[in-house]
Amino acid sequence: MPGENLSRDEARERAALLSVDGYDVSLDLRSAVGDEAGDGPRTFRSVTTIRFRCAEPGAASFADLIAPSVTAVSLNGKDLDPGEVFDGSRIALTDLAAENELVVDAECAYSRTGEGMHRFVDPEDGEVYLYTQYEPADSRRVFANFEQPDLKAPFRFEVRAPEGWTVWGNGAGELTDGVWRFAETKPISTYITCVVAGPYHYVTDSYSRTLADGTTLEIPLGALCRKGLAPYFDADDVFLVTKQGLDFFHDHFDYPYPFGKYDQAFVPEYNLGAMENPGLVTFREEFIFRGKVTQASYEGRANVILHEMAHMWFGDLVTMEWWDDLWLKESFADFMGAFALVGATRFENGWITFANRRKAWAYRADQLPSTHPITADIRDLQDAKLNFDGITYAKGASVLKQLVAYVGQDAFLEGARRYFKRHAYGNTRLGDLLSALAETSGRDMAAWSRSWLQTAGVNSLTPQVLLDAEGRIDELTVLQEAAESHPELRPHRVAVGLYRLEDGRLVRYARAEVDVDGPRTVVTEAAGAEAPDLVLVNDDDLTYCKIRFDETSLETLRGHLGNVTDPLARALCWSALWNLTRDALLPARDFVDLVLRFAGRESGIGVLQMLHAWANSALVHYVAPDWRRTGGRLLAEGTLRELRLAEPGSEHQLAWARFFATVASGPADLQLLRGLLEGTEQIDGLVVDQELRWAFLEPLASHGVADEAVLAAELARDDTASGKRHQVRCLAARPSEAVKAQAWAQLVESDALSNALVEATISGFAQPSQRELLAPYAPKYFAVIERVWAERSIQIAMHVVQGLFPSLQDSPETLAAADAWLAAHEDVAPALRRLVLEARDDLARALRGQACDAAATVDRTP
Secondary structure (H helix, E strand, C coil): CCCCEEHHHHHHHHHEEEEEEEEEEEEEHHCCCCCCCCCCEEEEEEEEEEEEEECCCCCCCCECCCCCCEEEEEEECCEEHHHHEECCCCECCCCCCCCCEEEEEEEEEEEECCCCEEECCCCCCEEEEEEECCCCHHHHHHCCCCCHHHCCCCEEEECCCCCEEEEECCCCEECCCCCCECCCCCCCCCCCEEEECCEEEEEEEEEECCCCCCCEEEEEEEEEECHHHHHHHHHHHHHHHHHHHHHHHHHHHHCCCCCEEEEEEECCCCCCCCECCCEEEEEEHHHCCCCCCCCCHHHHHHHHHHHHHHHCCCCCEEEEEEEHCHHHHHHHHHHHHHHHHEEECCCCHHHHHHHHHHHHHHHHHHHHCCCCCCCCCCCHHHHHHHHHCCHHHHHHHHHHHHHHHCCHHHHHHHHHHHHHHHHCCCCCCHHHHHHHHHHHCCCCHHHHHHHCCCCCCEEEEEEEECCCCCCEEEEEEEECCCCCCCCCCCCCCEEEEEEEECCEEEEEEEEEEEECCEEEEEEECCCCCCCCCEEEEEEEECCCCCCCCHHHHHHHHHHHHHCCCCCHHHHHHHHHHHHHHCCCCCCCCHHHHHHHHHHHCCCCHHHHHHHHHHHHHHHHCCCCCHHHHHHHHHHHHHHHHHHHHHHCCHHHHHHHHHHHHHHHHHHHHHHHHHHHHHHHCCCCCCCCHHHHHHHHHHHHHHHHCCHHHHHHHHHHHHHHHHHHHHHHHHHHHHHCHHHHHHHHHHHHCCCCCCHHHHHHHHHHHHHHHHHHHCCCHHHHHHHHHHHHHCCCHHHHHHHHHCCCCCCCCCHHHHHHHHHHHHHCCCCHHHHHHHHHHHHHHHHHHHHHHHHHHHHHHHCCCC
C-alpha cells in the first residue's frame, strides 16, 4: 500500500492545475479465460488516452496508475521512457502544455480482492465473470487517470472480450467487428465508471415517463447475474422496485434521470452492498436469495436499490469535491433510500427498520474513539476508505431526518431541486447545499450545520417527571447530556409521548412536539396530564439521540414491553434498552431476559431479527463470564420454545430457526439440528432448504459434530460458489488446533484466498465457544498486523485487522496488550491505528458491560 496513497493537498494542487476534457479507454479482456496464470498475476492490456488542459504551461503533475507494467507512455506525441516516469502507482508528467494528450499502454492485473477488475471463476461450471469496483480510488488499477472526484470528464470505453461474452458499461454498448463500444458518458468522476463482462444471465425491461414539458423519457432497464443464480433471480421484483423508485425521485427531484439506460448487475465476491455507477449499478449477489428469506431481506434489498438510485442525483450528477464531504452523497442516499422505501414501495414500515437497525450502526460508530463530524477531516485515500462508516451513512441520514423536521419537507426538497440544477455535472462543498436550503427554508443553516454536521458524538435525552398532589404531571422536563469527550448539546426537534396501561396494552394518550435546546427543557404542554406509565422521548424518531428512561418508565418496560401497541414506539424502546446494555447501565442478562419474555410477541420481522442479533451479542460480549453457560442454555431453550410455537411455514418460524442455530450448543440442541438435516426430526412447516442446511451445519462443525467428510459431502450436494463459501466457513469453525493453525496461515501468511473466502475463513475462525483454543492467537495478532497492513491490499488488510482482533479474549490482559501495541506504534498508518483503536474500544466496552452484569448478580443475592 505505501506509494498508492493520495493526500488531499496533492489532489487540490492537481485540481487547481488541470482540467480534463475526456478519456478514451480501450481494454482487452480476452486474457480472462484460458489456463490459470503461473507465478505472476494474470493481466490484461489497457490503453488510455487522456485529453486535458493545464492552467500553467510548463508545470509538472502526475497521472495515477497501479499496474504490474507499462509498455509505452507518450505525452503530446513524445514517447517517454516508462521506466523513468512510472513508479508503480504514478506517471510523472513534466513540461505540460496548455492543451495535452497523454497515451498510456499498460498491462493491468485482474484482481481477487474485489478492487479494480475483479475476476471470478465459477466452481459450478468453470465460467469466468468480470466486474469493476473502484470507490474510492481503484479505477487506476484498470486504466490510467487522474484519480480524484473533482476532475470529472466524459468517458468513451471500448472492450475486447472472449467470444460469446456480453460486456456492459455506463453507457449503451454495441458489438462491432469483435469490439464492444460504449456511448460517451456525461462528465463523471473516475470512481463511478464501470465495466461488467462475462456470460451473465441478462433480463430486460423498460421504464417511461411523460415529463413536465410533454416529452417522454424512455429508460431501458436491465438486470444481470451469474448463470448459476438464474433459477433464483426474481428480476421482476427488482424491476418493480426500480420503477417505483424512478417514479418517486422524478416526482420529488424535478430533474430527469440523466444517464440513459439503467442496468443493475448482481456480481460475485463483492466487497460492498452496492455501488452507484451511473447506468450500471453493481450489487453483491447475495441479494439474490437461494433459499427462503424473510420480508426483512426483501426490504433490505429494496432499500439498497433505492439508495443507489438516489446517488444518480446525490453523488453522480452532483459530486463532492473531496472525500471530506462524502456525506453529500452517502448521508443523502441513506436517508432517501428509507424515504423512498416508505413513500413508493410495499415496505411501509421502512422507518421502523431505520430506527432499529441503521441507527444502531450510527450509535456504535459515534461512541468509538474514531468518531468524527459528519463532515470529516479526510487527509488522504486511506482515511477515505475507512470513512464509509456508520457516521457518514446512518448518522448522516438520521441528521437529515432531523433536518426535514427542522425546515419542513417541502423546503428540504425544493432546496435539493435547486442544488441539482445549480451544480449539475459539477462538484460541491458543504456550503453549496446549505445555501440552497437556507434560501428555501429561511432557517439559519450555518448554526444548524455547526451543531449537527461539524461536531461529533451522540446526546442522551432523559425525561424527568414531577407529580402534583393529585398524581398529575406538575412538570415534565427533558434532560440533555453529552459525553465529556464531545460535549456539544444540540438543538433537537422531538416528540415526547406519554403512554399508559389500558386493558393490558401500553397506548399513547398524549404527545407533544418540543424544541430541546440546552441541558434542560420543560415540556409545558404536559403540565396537568395524568401520570404516565411510560415517557418516550423522541417518540416517532424525529431526532438522532440515545433515549433514556425515568425509573417508572423502565419498570413499566420490564413488565410490559410486549404490550406497547405502536410498532415504531416498541422498536424505539428496544433500541434504547440495547443502548443501556452497551453503556453498562442495564445488566446484559436483563436484556437477554427481556428478549426471552417479549421477542416472541414482536410482529415486525426486521425488529425480531435485530433482537436476535443483539441478544447473541449480549451473551457473547456483555454478560459476566460465569453466567455465559447458564445464559446460553436459557437462550437456547427459549429460542427452541418460540421456534415450536411459531406459525408453521411463517417467516417468524424461519427467523427463530436461524437464531436457534446461532445459540445451539448442548447435546440435545445439536442432536435436533442433526436430525433436521438428516430428516429424522421435523418441525411442522419448517422447510430445511440448502441455505438453512448450511446454517445448521456451522454449529455442528464448531462443536465437533460435523467433520471434514460431512462438510465435503454437503459441498458435493451444493457445488456452487455459495456452497464453497459456506464450506470454507464451516471448515475453519471446527474445534481443532490444526484447523485454527491452517486458517491463520491462510489469512496471515498467504494471499491465495479471494476476498470472499478471506471473509468466510475469518467468520469461521472466531467461534465464541472456542475461547481457550483461540487464546494463543492474541499475541500473534499484535505481532503480525503491521506487516499485513504493509503487504496486502487495503481491503484484505482491513478484513484481517478487524476480523482477527482477539475480542473473544475479553480480559484486562488483552486490553493491556492492545494499549501496549498502540503506545509502541504511534507512527503507523493512521488507518491501521484507527482499526485497532476501534476494536480496543469495543473490548473495553464489553469489559464494562461484564462488570455491570456481575455487579447486578451481587446486588440480587439475598
